[in-house]
Amino acid sequence: MTVFNPNSPDSNLEKELHLPLAWNRNFFSVGMTVVAFVLTGIALLPLFAIIWSITSQGISGLSLEVFIALPAPVGVEGGPNGFANAIVGTLTMVGIGAIISIPIGILTGIFLCEFAAGSTIANSIRFVTVILSSVPSVIVGVFAYGVLVVTTKQFSAIAGGFALGVIMIPIISLTTEEALKLVPVSYRLGSAALGGNKFQTTLKIIVPTAIPGITTGVLLAVARAAGETAPLMFTALFSQFWQEGLMSPTPSLPVLIYNYASSPFPEQNKIAWTASLVLLLLVLITSLLSRLLTRRKHQ
Amino acid sequence: MVNPSPVSDVDITVSTGYAKIFDFIFKQLVWGCAFLVALILLWIAWIVFQDAQLAIHDFGIGFLFSKDWNVSEEKFGGLPYIYGSIVSSFIALIFAVPLGLAVAILTSENFLPQSIRTPIGFMVELIASIPSVIIGLWGIFVFIPVLMPLQQFLFKAFGWIPLFSSEPFGPSMLMAGLILSVMILPTIGAISRDVLLAVPPQLRSASMALGATRWETIWLTLLPTASSGIVGATILALGRALGETMAVTMVIGNSDIINISLLAPGYTIPAVMVNQFAEATGELHIGALMYLALVLFVITLGVNSLAILLVQTIQRRTQGA
Numbered sequence: 001m002t003v004f005n006p007n008s009p010d011s012n013l014e015k016e017l018h019l020p021l022a023w024n025r026n027f028f029s030v031g032m033t034v035v036a037f038v039l040t041g042i043a044l045l046p047l048f049a050i051i052w053s054i055t056s057q058g059i060s061g062l063s064l065e066v067f068i069a070l071p072a073p074v075g076v077e078g079g080p081n082g083f084a085n086a087i088v089g090t091l092t093m094v095g096i097g098a099i100i101s102i103p104i105g106i107l108t109g110i111f112l113c114e115f116a117a118g119s120t121i122a123n124s125i126r127f128v129t130v131i132l133s134s135v136p137s138v139i140v141g142v143f144a145y146g147v148l149v150v151t152t153k154q155f156s157a158i159a160g161g162f163a164l165g166v167i168m169i170p171i172i173s174l175t176t177e178e179a180l181k182l183v184p185v186s187y188r189l190g191s192a193a194l195g196g197n198k199f200q201t202t203l204k205i206i207v208p209t210a211i212p213g214i215t216t217g218v219l220l221a222v223a224r225a226a227g228e229t230a231p232l233m234f235t236a237l238f239s240q241f242w243q244e245g246l247m248s249p250t251p252s253l254p255v256l257i258y259n260y261a262s263s264p265f266p267e268q269n270k271i272a273w274t275a276s277l278v279l280l281l282l283v284l285i286t287s288l289l290s291r292l293l294t295r296r297k298h299q
Numbered sequence: 300m301v302n303p304s305p306v307s308d309v310d311i312t313v314s315t316g317y318a319k320i321f322d323f324i325f326k327q328l329v330w331g332c333a334f335l336v337a338l339i340l341l342w343i344a345w346i347v348f349q350d351a352q353l354a355i356h357d358f359g360i361g362f363l364f365s366k367d368w369n370v371s372e373e374k375f376g377g378l379p380y381i382y383g384s385i386v387s388s389f390i391a392l393i394f395a396v397p398l399g400l401a402v403a404i405l406t407s408e409n410f411l412p413q414s415i416r417t418p419i420g421f422m423v424e425l426i427a428s429i430p431s432v433i434i435g436l437w438g439i440f441v442f443i444p445v446l447m448p449l450q451q452f453l454f455k456a457f458g459w460i461p462l463f464s465s466e467p468f469g470p471s472m473l474m475a476g477l478i479l480s481v482m483i484l485p486t487i488g489a490i491s492r493d494v495l496l497a498v499p500p501q502l503r504s505a506s507m508a509l510g511a512t513r514w515e516t517i518w519l520t521l522l523p524t525a526s527s528g529i530v531g532a533t534i535l536a537l538g539r540a541l542g543e544t545m546a547v548t549m550v551i552g553n554s555d556i557i558n559i560s561l562l563a564p565g566y567t568i569p570a571v572m573v574n575q576f577a578e579a580t581g582e583l584h585i586g587a588l589m590y591l592a593l594v595l596f597v598i599t600l601g602v603n604s605l606a607i608l609l610v611q612t613i614q615r616r617t618q619g620a
Contacts, residue, residue, distance in 0.1 A: 025512055032514040033410065039401030040419065043488070046481045047426050050437045057440075107332035115329055127607065128337045134535070134603040135343065135596070136542025138569040142576070142592045146346040155577075166343075169336060199322040227430025230544040230569065234576045254432045258545060261436045269440070276433045287428040291421070 051280070058277030061270050066278075071240055071256075074265050081267070083275050085242050086251040089157065090279075092243070093236060093252060094225050096161025101168035102218060106207075108169070109176025109214075114202055126177070133170035140166050141231030149235055157243060157250040160236030164228060168221035175220060179213020180206060212293045219290035223283045229254035253279045344596065351593045354586035362590055368555050370575075375587035377594060379555040383472065383565040384595070387547060388540035390476025390561070391483055396533055398480070399487025404517060406488075407495040420492065427485035435549030438478045443469050443550060446477070450562055465560035470552030472565040478546050483536035490535065494528030494613065495521055531609035538603040542595065544569035568595045 020026070069082030108129065116122035144163035149155055183206050191201040207214070237249040238259060253275055260272035354362065358375060365376025405411065406420040450467035457463040498521050506520040507513075522529070552564020553574060568591045579585045 021512065025515070029512045029514045032517075036401045036405050036410070039398050040405045043398040043402050043484055044419070044422055046442075047422055047429075049441065050429060050434065053437055053441045054433065104332045104335060107329050108336050111329045111333035115326075115333075125333050125337055127611075128340050130607050131600065131603060132336065132340050134538055134542075134599065134607070135340070136544065136569060136599055138542065138544045138572055139343065139347065139592055139596050139599075142350075142572065142589065143343045143346050145576070146350050146589075147342075166339060169339070173336065197318060197322040199325040200318065202325070223428060227428075227432070229430070229432040230573055233573055237577060254430060254545075257432045257436055258549070261432075261439055261549065272436055276436055279430060280433055283428055283430060284425070287425070 054273065054276050054280050057270075057273040058275075061274035062277065066271075066274055070242070071271065072267075073240070074268065081271065083251075083253065083256055083271060083278075085239070086253045086256040086275065087278070089236070089239075089243055089250040090226060090252040090254070092157050092246070093160040093164055093232070093250060094222055096158060096246075097164030097168050097225050098218070098222060100162065100165030101172055101221065105169045105172025105217070105221070106176050106214060108173035109180060109217075110202060110207070112173065112177040113180035114198070114206065126174075129170045129173055132166075133174065136230075137163075137167055137228050138230040141234050144231060144235045152247070154247055155235065155237040155249045156247045157236055158246050160232045160250060160252070163231035163235050164225040167228060167231065168225050171221040171224060172214075172217045175217025176210070176214050179210040179217065182213060183209045216290040216293045219286050219293070223286035223290070226286070227254060227279065227283050229258055233258075347589060347593050347596055351586060351589035353582060354590040355593075357583065357586070358590070362587070363594065366557060370581075370584055373581060373583050375583070375590075377568075377587075377591050379557050380566050380568045380571050380591055381594060382557050383551065384541050384567040384569075384598075386561075387472055387475045387479055387551065387565065387567060388537055390473065391479035391540045392533060392537060394477060394480035395484045395487055395536060399484050399532070399536075400491055400522075400529070402484070402488040403491035403495055407492045408513070408517070420489070423488045424485050426481065431482070431543065431545040432549075434478060434482060435546035438474065438546055438550040439470075442478065443474055446474065450474075454562055461559050462561050465558060465563040467562040470550050470564050471562050472551060472558075473561040475547045475551035475565065475567070476561075478550050479540045479543055482543060482546060483539050486536040486539055487529075487532050490532035490610065491525070491529050494525045494532070497528075497613075498524045527609060528613045531606050531613065534602055534606035534609065538599050538606060541602065542569060542599050544573055548573050568592070 021029075065080055066082035066084070067087065068084050069080035070085055071083055072079050072081035108125070112122050112126055112129075116125075140163050144159050144166070148159035148162055152159070187205050187209060188201055191205045196205070232252050232255050236252060236255070238255045239249045239251045241251075243250045257272050257275050257279065260268040260275070263269060263272075354375065358365070362375065362377050363381060364378055366378045367374045367376045368379065369375075402419070402423050406416045406423075411419075447467070447469065450471065450473065453463045453473075454465070454467055502520050502524060503516055506516040511519065547567050548570035551567060551570060553566055553570060554564040555566050555571070556563075558565070572588055572592060575584070576588055579588060
């Protein structure tokens, strides 16, 4: 083995060091960079295409009327045409879901972080929670059907809200756990040193500190639930009219979009686009809001 | 001498009255809720299993391999739906894995300044928050018409290959797979990026120090090290794709004839449930749909558990290191 001598004119190594990268290695580098950029561009294309077509197709139908009127019967022209009942229905069912899932979700998050952190039982509960979050929403719908629709013999807002609640619980509990983990241990020690018990430490010190993170989780869960369609199709069904109460079939924005998208009537297709724009705005604003909350938290 | 420590009789940890009661109730509540969440999963399994009993009893395991689905004759076989779910999910993976990996590499390497990388990552994750039904609407009115020439080209040029052997008319297995790949891309992209970022920097430095170019480092060092995490992300995405409902229902064409051609319409388990459940009349019909739900539940449960265990093991390993 020869010792590298920078002054020797015969040194192969020196020659090699002065040469540019072999053409095939250079080609590979440049080629892969181009491929990666192109693929990322393709990956982003659908997002822009979806937002663009929903906006351009939906914006013309947007007026005050759609927020206060009922859907017009097919064939009737010139009358008021909107989907106020579906907006109210969606808000009702997401509300019911939130009432069910927020307490259970937050308390489970508290359990995972404050009560049994690191133990086998906490790890198993966390595993089950993650699994629950990945159960297809259509299965959750079937479950709510079996639990509530079959027993009450009634498609209802309660059954729809129950299904949404089950979907929201794991999202809230996992984000709550993450939020609580960010609270410094010294807070817990400080509270305990002042004689605070678990109840006081958790609810008066830890949870208030973690409120932005917990709110993020709740908002994410709400955004997710507002867009869920499949579980509502066999729990809440749909209706062309205002809902009569919590125990009757209830319209919702996603189901309206689904029904009207496959309708042969162009005016109903148009309503589907406008409803999509409203739903998309609702969901994207909620997601953006939750992002901003956590960003401020990390700074 | 006076007793020097009269204080020692006072136990400062004692809490009495309301504080003690609240603390007790609170603890019970927290434990109760945690177990409730675990119970919900069992409850779901129980309800689906219970309601599927009738069909399980009638058709047995043969249900999974039978192609007959005739509501009026009360003959039910789940093969077309199981086949459609698996094929559409695999098409989705074929397209989503390279795209997701490209996004993950681009957002974890420093090709671009951080101020551009963060928005790219954010936008890809934004796709995940778009409701499935909206993607389906876009699929029907924009995606399928735009890609119709491609489907026709595939039929004309490669019609002699069985995979492209049927005349396309719009909705098809291929379209469903492509729409699904859009929907699972955020899962693969986000998790793979986290895994790539967790690769120890020493490995990268070592590779670079030996004279490897950036892409040689990525291919020969980073990707192999991160491979188990990337596989986990892919399996997780597969679970998502199998359970995805609305968008697929809207673009797959809903035909319960098994056709090897990807340009022909197909059907999936979630799609048939959405289409038939609310209108199902006979108990056996509901039972058969519940049987399908049970099959889907078992498949996704297995796939997701595997993926989550894989991803968790890797997280634990990198955190421990």
